Amino acid sequence: MHKSRLAGFIIDCNTPDLDAAATFWTQALGYPLAQHDGDQGIYRQLDTGPTGLHIEVQKVEHPSRLHLDIETDDIEAEATRLEGLGAKKVKRFPRWWVMEAPTGQRFCIVHPQHTDFAEKANVWK
Numbered sequence: 001m002h003k004s005r006l007a008g009f010i011i012d013c014n015t016p017d018l019d020a021a022a023t024f025w026t027q028a029l030g031y032p033l034a035q036h037d038g039d040q041g042i043y044r045q046l047d048t049g050p051t052g053l054h055i056e057v058q059k060v061e062h063p064s065r066l067h068l069d070i071e072t073d074d075i076e077a078e079a080t081r082l083e084g085l086g087a088k089k090v091k092r093f094p095r096w097w098v099m100e101a102p103t104g105q106r107f108c109i110v111h112p113q114h115t116d117f118a119e120k121a122n123v124w125k
Contacts, residue, residue, distance in 0.1 A: 002074035004081075007113040008054030014064045018044060022057040031055065054113040067105070069096075071112045078109050 013021040022044035026033055031046040042059040054069065072078040079089060079097045086102035097109040 002072055002077040002081075004070050004072035004078045004109075006053070007069040007071035007110060008048075008056070010067050010069060010108070011055070011057045012060040012062070012065050012067060013057055014060055014062065018042065018057065018059040021059075022046075025055075025057050029055070051116075065106075067107050069108045069110045069113065071110055071114065073112065075109050075111065082109070 011021075011025055015021045022033060026046060029046065031048050031052075034045040034047040036045065044057045046055040046057070048055055054071075070078065075097060079099065082099055083089065088100045090098040090100050090106065092098075095111060098106060099109060100106050
């Protein structure tokens, strides 16, 4: 059986200035930006510490909103399980599924975001 859990929250921002949006959320939530090597593209990750939830500010084309990510060691199995609970598959990307709950909220099913989960699920070994 596959394993899944809440990975964190993605703050979708329809904005031309992702850095300004990230600055707002770091100050609002009290977490600094995580340090990354190279280009972060359309994402800015907050540093919530080794045991904190994964929180990202993401530049998007759709209206601004908040969505959650569910991390899993088997994306297809989790999408199928959630369909059985009434969710709908919205769009498949190479590394995740966008899903919609029966009540209309969008969320994503993603690969493990936390080292402790990946180790327990035996994903990154």
